[in-house]
Amino acid sequence: MSVRLGGALLAGLVLLAAPAALALPKYRTEAARFLGHDKDDPLWQLSGKVMSCVACHTQPQGGKGWNAFGQSLQAGFRAQPTANFRTVLRSVLAKNADADADGYPDALEFFARTLPGDPKSKPAKPLRDLQAEFEKAGGLPEDRAKK
Numbered sequence: 609m610s611v612r613l614g615g616a617l618l619a620g621l622v623l624l625a626a627p628a629a630l631a632l633p634k635y636r637t638e639a640a641r642f643l644g645h646d647k648d649d650p651l652w653q654l655s656g657k658v659m660s661c662v663a664c665h666t667q668p669q670g671g672k673g674w675n676a677f678g679q680s681l682q683a684g685f686r687a688q689p690t691a692n693f694r695t696v697l698r699s700v701l702a703k704n705a706d707a708d709a710d711g712y713p714d715a716l717e718f719f720a721r722t723l724p725g726d727p728k729s730k731p732a733k734p735l736r737d738l739q740a741e742f743e744k745a746g747g748l749p750e751d752r753a754k755k
Contacts, residue, residue: 633670636661638693642749643718663723675725676707677714701748711735716742 639645640659646652661670664678674682684696691699701715707724710717712731714724719742720731731738 635693636663639663639697642694642697644749645718645721660723662726663718664725675723676709677723677725680705680707680714698748698750712738715748719745 636659637653640652643659645659660668662668662675664674664681665671666673666675666678680700681696684700685691688696688699701718704713704715706713708727708729710727710730712720712722712724712735716735716738717724717729717731720733720738722731723729733741
């Protein structure tokens with residue numbers, strides 16, 4: 609009986625600790641909020657779908673190894689060493705660059721919820737249509753706030 613109780617308590621502790629272990633790291637959380645990706649899912653902080661590590665990293669778990677978009681962010685931090693993450697992210701996206709050279713600017717890829725550092729991940733919509741939707745939505749988030 610006590611073995612079952614101990615097993616149940618251990619399982620309960622693991623389940624209670626899971627949200628903390630699965631929660632988005634600081635930069636992913638900030639990017640998700642900045643891009644408005646936190647609006648569609650009440651459990652967005654626990655979802656790898658909202659802002660996956662491979663948005664910037666080469667590995668699904670993050671860590672060392674940066675894809676083309678992650679390298680753009682690193683360059684942004686070198687150019688603005690005292691700036692916060694949101695400022696650097698916005699300045700990188702405002703350049704209208706296409707880090708992965710798939711034909712879609714990085715800001716549009718985030719808008720379409722595809723990966724700006726992976727050339728195999730690109731929006732299903734034609735560039736012109738997606739650009740029109742992006743502009744209709746107000747462009748970059750801080751541009752939207754000004755309107």
